[in-house]
Amino acid sequence: MSDPIYDLHCHSTASDGALPPAELVGRAKLQGVDVLALTDHDTVAGLAEARQAAQDCGMRLIQGIELSAGFESHCLHIVGLNIDPTNGQLLEGIGRQQITREDRAQKIAQKLVKKGIPDAYPELRAAAGNGEITRLHFADFLVKHGYVATQQDAFDRYLSKGKPGYVPTAWAPLAECVAWIRQAGGVAVLAHPLRYKLSTKWLDKALGQFKAAGGQGIEVVTGRASIDDIRLSYGFALKHQLYASQGSDFHAPGNQYLELGRLAAMPAGANPVWDLF
Known part of the structure; x- marks a missing residue:
């Protein structure tokens, strides 16, 4: 019997995805996903619909969110997995x-x-x-x-930064975003760590602060990740003793590199984040 397919990062029309939550769940089911996390940007508005759709089709839904967090002059994305979407402190932060x-x-x-x-x-x-x-x-x-x-x-x-439509944004600090997720009973995961184009020194600094604040995971396998990307991300997971997560970051149909469930294998020996829930 094959291992379950986990996709722990995707978006619906509740934020910037193209599919309503129920359609997203249906597509994930067709793609063979067994466990799906809906992680819309700074909102839990799509979770009730997704939860019902997952129940109807026999899929396990992990309730999630993706928070934009401030670190120095950078914006990092923190995925919260297995959250309680009714938690008052999380809702206040959102x-x-x-x-x-x-x-x-x-x-x-x-x-x-x-x-x-x-x-x-x-x-x-x-x-x-x-x-x-x-x-x-x-x-x-x-x-x-x-x-x-x-x-x-x-x-x-x-x-993008430096372009005529760019607006610098003061997001909630990294530690505060992690705290909201933890207070809601969730697991905080640094999303797509290589996308921020931080040097190793700066990413190590960010991960140190993330871990100190209660962060527990890092995305090792993403929809766009090459084998080298996965190796690098897994190296950061080992160095900072973080659990390994995976997710497509699916937004819309039509991109073959960002399809639900279409993910490379997790490195052998990795501690998967789903062991925490």
């Missing part, structure tokens, strides 16, 4: 993050107007409803209206 996100969205839109790109905010707010507006939404807007050809072009020309 509320603060959502105010920050809304403020950033309005400021990005204002900067785009100055570059001759109007109407981004009203269109995105109407499309998102009560959901979160992320930079990926702005990237899709720029593609849709012909300002750029691809999402990556949108980030390269408008949305």
Whole structure:
């Protein structure tokens, strides 16, 4: 009998994913995923729908979230797994993050107007409803209206640091985000550690603070990870005595490298994060 397939990082329309939570769960089931964590950005709004869909199709759902956290002048993403989404301290923290996100969205839109790109905010707010507006939404807007050809072009020309639509954001500190997850009974995992383009020295410093705050895991296998990436990430897991997690970071159909459940094997001997729940 083969081992269960875990995918512990993905997104729905509650944040910047393309599929509603129930459809996301259905797609994961079709892809052979046995255990799925829904980890929307700074919100737990999609979990109830996902939980019901998982129950209906016989899949195990891990309730999760992905929090943006401040570390020095950087933004790190912390995945919370196996959380209680009704925890008061977590919800209070999420509320603060959502105010920050809304403020950033309005400021990005204002900067785009100055570059001759109007109407981004009203269109995105109407499309998102009560959901979160992320930079990926702005990237899709720029593609849709012909300002750029691809999402990556949108980030390269408008949305990345130093570009005309970039807005520096004061996220809650790393230790505070980890504390919210722990207070909600969850496991804190540093997401996609190599994506921040930090030097080894700085990533070690971040992981030291993360571990001291109560962080317990690091993503070793991600949808985009090469064999070398996995080896490097696993090295950080061993060095800092962190559990190894894996997740596709799925957002939308159509990207063969970011499909639900399509993940390389975990390194032999790794301590999987799901042992904690």
